[in-house]
Amino acid sequence: MNGAVSGFRITRFQFARDRTIGDSQVRAEAANVVAVELLDDAGRSGLGFCQSLFTSLPDEAEIIRIFEEEAWPNLVGRSPAALALRVSRPRGGNVRRMTIPFEESLQHAVWDLFAQQSGLPLWKMLGAERDRVGVYASGLDYHLPDHDFSELFGAAAERGFRGFKIKVGHPEVERDLHRLDLLARATGGDRPVMIDANEAWTAQETIEALKLFERAGHRIYWIEDPIPRDDFDGLRMLRTLGIARVNSGEYLDVSGKRKLLEAKACDMLNVHGQVSDVMRAGWLAGEHNVEVTLGNSFLEIGLNMALALPGTRWLEYSFQNFEHLVERPFEIADGTIRAHDEPGHGLKLSRDARERHRQPTLVANAALVVPEAAK
Template sequence: MYKLTRFQYPRDRSVGDSQVLTTEINVAAIELIDAGGRIGLGFAQSLFSVLPDSAEIERIFLEQAWPGLEGKLPSALALAVRRPRGGNVRRMTLPFEEAIQQAVWDLLAQQQGVPLWQMLGAERQSVPAYASGLDFHLSDHAFSELFGNAAEQGYRGFKIKVGHPELERDLHRLNLLRQAVGPERPVMIDPNEAWNAQQAIDALAIFERAGHRIFWVEDPVPRDDIDGLKMIRRLGVTRVNAGEYLDLSGKRRLLEQRACDMLNVHAQVGDVMRAGWLASEHNVEVTLGNSFLEIGVNMALALPGVRWLEYSFQNFDHLVEETFPIRDGMIFGSDRPGHGLRLSAGAEQACRAIAAAGAATAVTAA
């Protein structure tokens, strides 16, 4: 069996980078239910467009996703190796793929009676988290407040969005960050492919002359510019973190070409573990980028050598009964069987309240 729940409500702040901006949350929760009543949970997020109504979401799920799930063992769905062929090589109309992986692995770990991170082989229960602002469109005041609060909460590093057409603005933000968090902890930057290789090299040199030692630069050039990534990496001015926008085949090419110091992965459980094994073979560090409600902590704990998980202060917490604990800049795996998240019984009501409050604010402002 399955259950689908649609959520739509305004964000509590603008979220974006040098390429994109979003002010609303559109999410569908997918719950896969086995014969024993256990529920595997996954989240399908549409970042830049409104999801259709619940009936249309269910129609698409029934047509495109459910035939491949119905009657299958979670272990078979999680571990099967298949070769996609012909017209089957296509994305679903709605972004169900990652949510299905989350739900299937959640259900499999519950059936084994263990937390997912333990089932994946983890020998630790916590990993350092860095504060990521998704801050490109924030005012200077909101930017400083967000990172100042993150520093007080003990986050182990800080990543800001850069790639503004005016490089002076990026430098200004780095100056503001240092004022807000101090000079002791690592600073990362993410232009989201805004630069070419020479622009990235020039920017890093300017930042360093201004006293900003950058711990890593993430996706500085377009994802398929392997030569550009290698050019930046050869200079040794900072670590190159790449791979966020590449599928597993692209990540393999990145590793084979020695074009990154760190491989960035996300939250499709099976794909993340495969990418982690590939990175280990090439002796390349893995970093866990944004994953919905930090589900990726399970893989971060299990993959050897992962030192960082991204945390970006998005208002999702009311969707689940309990989030992953974060203390002194460390995020902990859940003791619950499965990946650790359960849909909150009051999630729909909370979302309606947030949407109503947002509408009231808009009317007042008008």
């Protein structure tokens, strides 16, 4: 069974975020994260992360029990290559979510092992010929006070990020306009501006908001998820008007993304997360001549897919305090983010995180602190 998956490690983390993150629909002040490491019988380790955005995770022992029952039987003794490339037949009761959202972390860990066993960086194994891509600053900023909002994006401008995305969809659209004014002052107003409503609007409200912003001198590069994900008629209508590019697909699975593309309802297809699904969605977007954008992925693991998908110009970076969890985060400089050259996806759980930041038992949110390395 040379190279087969033979063991695993689960490490639970729980800590305070360095700011309140969120959008027009949600907010979060704590990070609840599980590192999943799959081990092969040659001693290699593939890493993935899963997180619970809005509720605390159970104790580590319970997480391990759930993993052993729901995930491990489908992994043990299998080749990472077979796990990465298999095509399953979803039917009936096997179409269900795990009790803890391990799905994305398992794809990352499996593909990490597969690439290590192949002796290639994941981005090269996926066919990429470049090692860096443009990166835009995303604030997850809806709940930030104006001062903190301006400080965050002003610092991003100084670091050379190539564009800026803010959260909109406030019940009073004038507040959204105010934030665009603040953004222009903080960044100089000379780089692309994207807005993300997280489905807060109707199609008509979207048109009225975009025209208001345009009259005030704000040119919007793209509008992301302005209306509900399955309102393909509304999205197609917004695309036809051409006021701003329509970026959609974040909340849809691969089947939903296919329907979105077939409806000609987006200018850009937003993908992020699971490696296999991203590559399949990228192939579909290529068939429809639609640009792909890479949204948030944990610690920017999605960089590997962004590099491999032709024509992808953007990766989202949202300043989340996760870097202390890994030995060497991806480097951001001069408006680009660069991949690592070692085999695998490029991230390793740090010894310091395992020893100092592991939190095996549930802690009340009020008692959580921001990790020292992230302050």
